[in-house]
Amino acid sequence: MAKTISQILLDTPKVDKVGVEERVARIQTRSVKGPSKSQGLKMVLNMIDLTTLEGKDTQGKVRQMCYKAHHLHDAIPNLPAVAAVCVYPSMVKLAKKELRNTQVKIASVSTAFPSGQAPLEVKIIDTKFAVDNGADEIDMVISRGRFLQGEFQYVYDEIAQIKEACGKARLKVILETGELATLDNVRLASDIAIHAGADFIKTSTGKIQPAATMQVTYTMLMAIQDHFAETGNMIGMKPAGGISTAKLALHNLIMVKEVLGDDWLTNEWFRFGASSLANDVLMQIIKNESGYYASPDYISID
Amino acid sequence: MSRIEVLKTYKVYIGGQFPRTESGRYHTITSKKGEPLANVCLCSRKDVRNAVVAARKAQGAWAERAAFNRGQILYRIAEMLEGRKSQFIEELLSLGFTQKNAQTEIDLSIERLVYYAGWCDKYNQIVSSVNPVSSAHFNFSTCEPMGVIGIIADNNSPLLGLISSLAPAIAGGNTVVVLSSVDYPLNAVTFAEVLHASDVPGGVVNILTGSLHETAPTLASHMDINAFVASNISHEFSTSLQLNAVDNLKRFFHYTIDWNQQNSQGLHFIGDLQEVKTTWHPIEQIGGATSSY
Numbered sequence: 118m119a120k121t122i123s124q125i126l127l128d129t130p131k132v133d134k135v136g137v138e139e140r141v142a143r144i145q146t147r148s149v150k151g152p153s154k155s156q157g158l159k160m161v162l163n164m165i166d167l168t169t170l171e172g173k174d175t176q177g178k179v180r181q182m183c184y185k186a187h188h189l190h191d192a193i194p195n196l197p198a199v200a201a202v203c204v205y206p207s208m209v210k211l212a213k214k215e216l217r218n219t220q221v222k223i224a225s226v227s228t229a230f231p232s233g234q235a236p237l238e239v240k241i242i243d244t245k246f247a248v249d250n251g252a253d254e255i256d257m258v259i260s261r262g263r264f265l266q267g268e269f270q271y272v273y274d275e276i277a278q279i280k281e282a283c284g285k286a287r288l289k290v291i292l293e294t295g296e297l298a299t300l301d302n303v304r305l306a307s308d309i310a311i312h313a314g315a316d317f318i319k320t321s322t323g324k325i326q327p328a329a330t331m332q333v334t335y336t337m338l339m340a341i342q343d344h345f346a347e348t349g350n351m352i353g354m355k356p357a358g359g360i361s362t363a364k365l366a367l368h369n370l371i372m373v374k375e376v377l378g379d380d381w382l383t384n385e386w387f388r389f390g391a392s393s394l395a396n397d398v399l400m401q402i403i404k405n406e407s408g409y410y411a412s413p414d415y416i417s418i419d
Numbered sequence: 420m421s422r423i424e425v426l427k428t429y430k431v432y433i434g435g436q437f438p439r440t441e442s443g444r445y446h447t448i449t450s451k452k453g454e455p456l457a458n459v460c461l462c463s464r465k466d467v468r469n470a471v472v473a474a475r476k477a478q479g480a481w482a483e484r485a486a487f488n489r490g491q492i493l494y495r496i497a498e499m500l501e502g503r504k505s506q507f508i509e510e511l512l513s514l515g516f517t518q519k520n521a522q523t524e525i526d527l528s529i530e531r532l533v534y535y536a537g538w539c540d541k542y543n544q545i546v547s548s549v550n551p552v553s554s555a556h557f558n559f560s561t562c563e564p565m566g567v568i569g570i571i572a573d574n575n576s577p578l579l580g581l582i583s584s585l586a587p588a589i590a591g592g593n594t595v596v597v598l599s600s601v602d603y604p605l606n607a608v609t610f611a612e613v614l615h616a617s618d619v620p621g622g623v624v625n626i627l628t629g630s631l632h633e634t635a636p637t638l639a640s641h642m643d644i645n646a647f648v649a650s651n652i653s654h655e656f657s658t659s660l661q662l663n664a665v666d667n668l669k670r671f672f673h674y675t676i677d678w679n680q681q682n683s684q685g686l687h688f689i690g691d692l693q694e695v696k697t698t699w700h701p702i703e704q705i706g707g708a709t710s711s712y
Contacts, residue, residue: 407666408640409640409641409642409666410467410468410471410637410640410641410642410643411642411643412641412642412643412667413643414642414643415642
């Protein structure tokens with residue numbers, strides 16, 4: 118049973134910032150080597166939402182990215198495909214066509230991404246448009262302005278209505294943590310999103326810095342863990358923005374494993390939103406196989 | 420009461436910053452009397468990797484700078500080095516150099532920088548050409564920097580060897596990762612401080628210290644290094660490094676040379692680290708007039 122907003126406000130714990138930083142720092146001292154590293158890197162590839170969200174996106178760019186989504190680096194056999202491609206609603210139809218007969222899902226941002234500053238009706242139309250064009254997943258943004266004004270009920274209802282507009286598509290709720298200022302706000306926004314019907318909670322749009330810091334991701338993972346302990350329902354997590362190196366991605370995986378456990382280590386429950394991460398991971402995989410440090414000159418551009 | 424001297428920590432130079440080696444290992448450089456002079460970083464392959472990333476990041480912008488401006492910056496390095504001459508000489512004296520040899524080493528280093536500073540906006544005109552072809556094309560060849568260059572500085576020359584390999588590379592718009600002299604690394608690190616104060620953008624020059632047998636093969640085999648320069652290393656070591664360099668067909672130059680000689684500087688040191696781009700530009704035959712190119 119979903120909680121009401123007043124219940125959420127009562128139940129949401131305060132975040133111990135110093136504690137979070139210490140735990141994250143400990144996780145970042147881990148070093149993954151050898152076969153575990155190879156396995157981890159391939160897992161990272163399989164969890165990526167390959168993303169292009171630019172005003173300058175052309176059909177050619179989207180087509181090329183869709184090809185890359187399931188041909189990451191053909192010189193190495195048996196590499197996994199990425200989990201999904203993430204595009205603007207206007208590109209969903211094209212992406213759907215390019216990725217027919219593959220396992221790669223289509224995610225679309227919606228609700229006037231990235232600002233979210235549009236009337237609710239427009240956001241619902243935006244969402245339905247993407248779903249009707251074949252989006253498997255919807256990445257919505259919350260109204261950060263309303264949240265910071267204390268209109269939590271509005272934020273809650275908005276998420277619930279977008280969830281309804283999604284139909285069968287899975288809903289990822291972007292909190293845009295870089296604009297929420299404190300970890301307490303991040304935790305509260307996470308709890309609101311989870312109870313309003315999010316299938317995934319996601320850190321950022323990638324347009325605002327700081328984006329997916331380990332501290333923020335950890336705070337959101339804790340919200341997911343508490344919800345699971347309380348209800349037994351799993352919620353997915355997607356850090357996005359700023360994760361551009363293989364090392365940082367592996368640290369994120371370690372954190373997910375330690376906080377949530379093995380069940381979350383699949384692309385059904387954990388994703389990376391990234392554009393340049395895939396190439397860095399590929400370079401590490403090439404290094405592991407050849408023994409030489411790799412060069413981006415030999416990998417397709419993203 | 421006698422004063423205890425404050426010894427300097429010699430760190431490495433990567434991307435315009437002075438981090439400690441990623442490996443956390445050091446070795447001690449001693450004076451000719453056997454007294455410890457300084458701890459110097461024993462770099463690992465991960466330092467090499469970080470340095471190459473920094474050099475690659477800096478390369479595009481460095482190559483796009485006006486040639487004249489690169490010349491100004493090289494000249495600025497010479498100016499700054501002149502101002503800190505005594506520090507370099509002191510380091511050499513403590514390592515057992517004679518006053519005369521130390522003086523010559525630093526003087527020649529400064530002069531070599533000025534020499535290559537002058538070439539920055541001139542080499543391209545001289546090395547480039549307009550080529551005769553038997554078709555209606557304007558055909559010309561110009562130089563472009565190779566990219567990121569790996570350098571093994573001459574082990575027997577604390578500063579002059581390093582500068583003689585480094586200056587022609589950066590004069591031509593390349594960025595470099597330098598493995599300093601193993602026996603005399605102090606001047607190399609102090610020189611990094613000079614670079615840092617000379618308008619050289621971070622990442623254009625990266626200087627690592629430590630054992631060549633650990634770092635050089637990693638640098639030579641790195642796929643993101645475009646050319647490799649070594650001087651006065653053994654024949655066996657040179658052969659093994661060339662084998663490492665095969666995979667991405669890097670250019671490999673091994674100079675056997677005395678850097679004190681007049682002929683140890685020249686245009687060909689810049690030219691070795693340039694790619695030649697030839698352009699075929701269609702021209703129209705107008706009114707029967709023929710073009711001589």
